Amino acid sequence: xxxxxxxxxxxxxxxxxxxxxxxxxxxxxxxxxxxxxxxxxxxxxxxxxxxxxxxxxxxxxxxxxxxxxxxxxxx
Numbered sequence: 001x002x003x004x005x006x007x008x009x010x011x012x013x014x015x016x017x018x019x020x021x022x023x024x025x026x027x028x029x030x031x032x033x034x035x036x037x038x039x040x041x042x043x044x045x046x047x048x049x050x051x052x053x054x055x056x057x058x059x060x061x062x063x064x065x066x067x068x069x070x071x072x073x074x075x
Contacts, residue, residue: 004045019043024068025050027060037068 019025023040027033027050038050041057048065051057 019048019062019065019067024070025065026068027064028066029061029064040065 019040021040021042025038025040025048027035027038035050035052035058038052041049041051043049043062046062047059048062049057050060050065
């Protein structure tokens with residue numbers, strides 16, 4: 001029920017998800033938990049399902065996710 005309410009609030013507030021599915025992300029949340037190099041599997045409301053190395057899957061708030069820029073090129 002909470003997912004339904006949060007997705008409706010997001011839809012009507014005009015806030016859009018900045019992360020596409022399959023984006024590479026890092027997470028830093030307010031409780032000090034950090035994870036690196038995850039992939040977004042799906043986004044529902046303000047929560048995202050993320051797969052981390054070694055097959056660990058977690059639910060994270062989209063606001064805690066930081067996208068990794070994959071277009072960086074060194075010369």
